[in-house]
Amino acid sequence: MMEKIIATDRYQFTAEDKAEIEHCLHHYDDSRAASIDALKIVQRRHGWVPDNAIAAIAEILGIPGSDIEGVATFYNRIYRQPVGRNVIAVCDSIGCFLVGFEEIYSALKKQLAIQPGQTTADNRFTLLPICCLGACDRGPVLMINDDTHFDVSVEKLDAVLEQYL
């Protein structure tokens, strides 16, 4: 279900998030550089980046909102639409291809009854592909939220998914 957020509503940062974004500015010689950090902070709060947060980030950094939107839509791991409570990112690069990730991907699609880019009806999982996770000697590899799972097999999938409600 899409959460309706009207873009004209002013986005309110929590005090904590705002302070964290402002702290990030110290790490760089130009405020624009904190764009990605700021988008990630907002995303950590909501699971995705709502429309009106774009303008709010732009205001803190003192750069145009269109630039923030350009950045938000460029990167794979910034979501501009709502995602489920858990995001499954399946490595679909060649190292995992060679050890059969496609079987796992198919099993996931079937079991969750969704295609990559979609979210289950109960909002529990979003399924996405991801580039090589740098663990090709232990593939197939997937990430769920911040956890990396190695040596995944179709048989092990249930036990892995069970950990995420």
Next chain:
Amino acid sequence: MSSNVNLGLNNISAETHPLTWRYNKNNAQPILDLKTYESLEGYSALRKAIKEMAPADIQTLVKESNLRGRGGAGFPTGIKWSLIPMHENAGQKYLVCNADEMEPGTFKDRMLMENLPHQLVEAMIVSAYAIQATRAYIFLRGEYVLATERLNQAIEQAKAAGYLGENILGSGWNLDLHVHTGAGRYICGEETALINSLEGRRANPRSKPPFPQIAGLWGKPTIVNNVETLVNIPAIILRGAKWFRNLSQGKSTDAGTKLYGVSGRVKNPGLWELPIGSSAREILNLAGGLKDGLELKAWLPGGASTDFLLPEHLDLAMDYDTIGKAGSRMGTGLIMVLDNQHNLIAAVRNLEQFFARESCGWCTPCRDGLPWTVKVLEAIEKNQGQAGDIEFLEQMTRALGPGKTFCAHAPGAMEPLQSAIKYFRSEFEQGIKESPSL
């Protein structure tokens, strides 16, 4: 811990395995606390550099060591550094560590950062000192959550011990080191795209010249080096250029050791630190060879963007020039093996899907040519190819080749394709529908 490291190797010492010996000495456990790292020569290269060496001395030493960049292109590190302005009014300079590791098949930097975070931190401090940078960044891919945590912890410990921050070891020189985590796109690994990304922009590459050493991050002189490149520097400072050159044990004109690895359907996939120039066969043997019942069909020497090689090439030295002469690139040096039960066309299709998705979209041949290439490969995979499709793919390998696109992404994408057609043309031909009129 993600990778199997140095399985089957013994006699590992600081003299022979500068990149991984500490990890072995610590019983294959990560070294996370400063004390343990210090007890294993940790930060002694920094002390030596700051107390005994001028920045110019370190630059000369690195040049003499013949260290070449481990990020994929093998550019001599000493030469890269020598382009950075060193006069007193050079102003703000930056050192950036490329820890974006997204080249499919590559899992070496993750190992170095998760298990030996202080080793990279020390390497960055020493390298920043050598170019007199006062700000340094580790550009780390966001998915490396454990590495982020451990590097940040190491940085805090180094700061508390006076190795980072103001007036480092009484030298009057300051350094601020920050871990910047990215938000995912393969192109961020290209050094000028990385700089744009670090500046908070879309990661489109920049045109060169000017090179980053002259005008990089925020227009200031900047050195970008790969993780594995940098972690060699402290060892070179402690043991010298000659020792480093001799590490290759005559196997190569290149210097040092290299983290080599194998993935695919082999018995013991993993990562090994070996003299640079070790043969692909030696590396594959350490991985136990292919699983029972499988035969080697082809291999990618160092990532998705390198040309396929054949079993007949296994005895070649894995170094930049030898693999280059054989028509491929050593790239990152992590081998991927295709066996006789893999569908080669499907593998090439998978490779090109990756490159098509990861194109930054800046220039037309890459943005439009790669998805089209994928479409044609999908058809051939389903035996639905049309007459002329192979010639079309060959035309793409030229149209997207070196010098035809804004950066090396598209030429990299063409490497596995052109070599697949060269070596396995008949498999492409089998995917072309019989023409009814013939």
